[in-house]
Amino acid sequence: xxxxxxxxxxxxxxTSARVAESADHGTRERLLDAAGExxxxxxxxxxxxxxxxxxxxxxxxAVSYHFGDKKTLYxxxxxxxxxxxxxxDPAREAANAASDPAERLRAFVLTFxxxxxxxxxxxxxxxxxAREMASPGAALDHVVRSGVRPKFEALQAILRRLNPxxxxxxxxxxxxxxxxxxxxxxxARPVLARLFPHLRLDDREIxxxxxxxxxxxxxxxxxxxxxxGDRS
Amino acid sequence: xxxxxxxxxxxxxxTSARVAESADHGTRERLLDAAGExxxxxxxxxxxxxxxxxxxxxxxxAVSYHFGDKKTLYxxxxxxxxxxxxxxDPAREAANAASDPAERLRAFVLTFxxxxxxxxxxxxxxxxxAREMASPGAALDHVVRSGVRPKFEALQAILRRLNPxxxxxxxxxxxxxxxxxxxxxxxARPVLARLFPHLRLDDREIxxxxxxxxxxxxxxxxxxxxxxGDRS
DNA sequence: GGGCCTATCAAACAGGTGTTTCAATCGCGT
DNA sequence: ACGCGATTGAAACACCTGTTTGATAGGCCC
Numbered sequence: 001x002x003x004x005x006x007x008x009x010x011x012x013x014x015t016s017a018r019v020a021e022s023a024d025h026g027t028r029e030r031l032l033d034a035a036g037e038x039x040x041x042x043x044x045x046x047x048x049x050x051x052x053x054x055x056x057x058x059x060x061x062a063v064s065y066h067f068g069d070k071k072t073l074y075x076x077x078x079x080x081x082x083x084x085x086x087x088x089d090p091a092r093e094a095a096n097a098a099s100d101p102a103e104r105l106r107a108f109v110l111t112f113x114x115x116x117x118x119x120x121x122x123x124x125x126x127x128x129x130a131r132e133m134a135s136p137g138a139a140l141d142h143v144v145r146s147g148v149r150p151k152f153e154a155l156q157a158i159l160r161r162l163n164p165x166x167x168x169x170x171x172x173x174x175x176x177x178x179x180x181x182x183x184x185x186x187x188a189r190p191v192l193a194r195l196f197p198h199l200r201l202d203d204r205e206i207x208x209x210x211x212x213x214x215x216x217x218x219x220x221x222x223x224x225x226x227x228x229g230d231r232s
Numbered sequence: 233x234x235x236x237x238x239x240x241x242x243x244x245x246x247t248s249a250r251v252a253e254s255a256d257h258g259t260r261e262r263l264l265d266a267a268g269e270x271x272x273x274x275x276x277x278x279x280x281x282x283x284x285x286x287x288x289x290x291x292x293x294a295v296s297y298h299f300g301d302k303k304t305l306y307x308x309x310x311x312x313x314x315x316x317x318x319x320x321d322p323a324r325e326a327a328n329a330a331s332d333p334a335e336r337l338r339a340f341v342l343t344f345x346x347x348x349x350x351x352x353x354x355x356x357x358x359x360x361x362a363r364e365m366a367s368p369g370a371a372l373d374h375v376v377r378s379g380v381r382p383k384f385e386a387l388q389a390i391l392r393r394l395n396p397x398x399x400x401x402x403x404x405x406x407x408x409x410x411x412x413x414x415x416x417x418x419x420a421r422p423v424l425a426r427l428f429p430h431l432r433l434d435d436r437e438i439x440x441x442x443x444x445x446x447x448x449x450x451x452x453x454x455x456x457x458x459x460x461g462d463r464s
Numbered sequence: 465g466g467g468c469c470t471a472t473c474a475a476a477c478a479g480g481t482g483t484t485t486c487a488a489t490c491g492c493g494t
Numbered sequence: 495a496c497g498c499g500a501t502t503g504a505a506a507c508a509c510c511t512g513t514t515t516g517a518t519a520g521g522c523c524c
Binding site for chain 2: 043045046133134135140141144148149152170172173174176177179180181182183184185187188190191192194195196209212213215216217219220222223
């Protein structure tokens with residue numbers, strides 16, 4: 001019942017090697033793009049295949065045909081977002097690889113905040129990640145493994161260089177503190193908008209907030225006696 | 233169509249003044265309790281009336297009868313959670329009213345973290361609030377006005393006493409930084425669980441994390457030159 | 465041109481949702 | 495005991511969800 005032939009969905013993904021740029025480029029990619037936006041806006045459960053297909057100008061059966069499943073579509077959207085993010089990142093990241101740790105932290109926070117804040121068109125990548133972090137979906141493991149963990153370890157490396165006296169648990173908790181400071185502007189945006197009506201979160205303000213978070217965290221990390229727990 | 237008589241739901245809410253403790257105490261309150269838990273766990277859209285009624289041991293029509301609507305039930309659950317939280321709080325808060333600001337911050341963070349972390353039975357209040365903060369539902373305005381804003385202003389008062397040289401915007405951003413550090417352990421719990429398998433978030437660890445956040449923030453707030461933006 | 469695979473379409477399907485309906489039951493005042 | 499309102503019960507309603515179906519074109523190679 002659930003798996004009749006399983007051929008069409010796989011066929012589109014495997015055998016269309018040379019058609020991937022002519023015929024497939026139309027619906028399949030348009031579907032990925034629309035799905036990313038809808039998933040980022042509404043969340044996995046709340047997003048409907050019908051709206052995705054409507055935005056992509058495709059038929060309702062297109063998702064079933066090209067991806068076979070809503071869950072599979074979601075996973076491939078995550079992977080697609082990942083590919084897009086990866087080819088946008090390494091330039092900036094490599095450039096700051098050699099600079100001093102404080103500058104690296106500043107760049108890390110600024111990049112994070114910019115990705116979160118931008119409401120612009122092709123910016124559902126970060127929103128999707130944040131959404132997936134908040135409510136675990138089908139692709140959480142994949143997102144964590146290849147998206148979140150690398151960033152987190154990069155941040156932890158920066159922290160260790162900033163203050164070599166920090167224990168491993170302290171490094172982890174400082175990383176959580178920094179990421180948490182950034183994420184609240186995404187997770188609690190509606191609340192913050194009501195609390196602080198003057199909040200606008202445009203480019204200038206995002207840069208200011210990133211600078212605040214950077215200095216806030218630099219001051220804190222510089223303190224050696226952050227302890228309280230085990231030093232592991 | 234949508235509103236036939238509207239009598240039964242209102243009748244239960246208004247005319248049952250003296251029955252509110254005998255007959256109503258059974259289903260209505262049991263419904264509120266179950267709904268709070270389900271709403272906190274699954275979120276508004278994902279929570280089903282059938283599961284709420286099943287947990288409350290009530291019929292499917294009970295919600296429609298006692299509250300008339302799923303949205304109305306949700307709003308009353310928020311109000312109910314608020315009532316419960318208010319009668320649990322002022323004791324602790326008043327006790328620390330006179331102590332020094334650093335101790336007040338420590339108490340604030342610890343209370344916040346305990347409420348967030350506890351998975352225990354009657355602890356869906358904070359989880360509900362956090363859930364509502366992340367995804368704005370029907371009762372967001374009410375939650376912010378009477379639930380979040382007072383806490384936030386209390387925190388800002390503490391910060392002003394900690395460092396009187398802070399500008400107003402800086403106070404706001406420091407408050408966001410502190411709340412953000414706490415909230416990540418709730419919003420991103422599944423991710424953190426995968427990133428740090430050793431994380432257990434029991435009472436002892438929550439106390440340690442609260443202590444970390446407190447010291448982290450105290451070090452940062454103590455720095456005078458946090459600027460970067462306007463001083464407003 | 466004739467088959468054959470790929471892609472799209474409208475329509476329908478099974479399942480789950482919030483809500484309503486109407487009969488049956490309970491509790492209590494008279 | 496009776497009657498009446500408040501409350502509960504099982505079934506049905508209309509709607510929306512993801513998924514499947516069978517038909518219909520379109521391109522491509524032999």
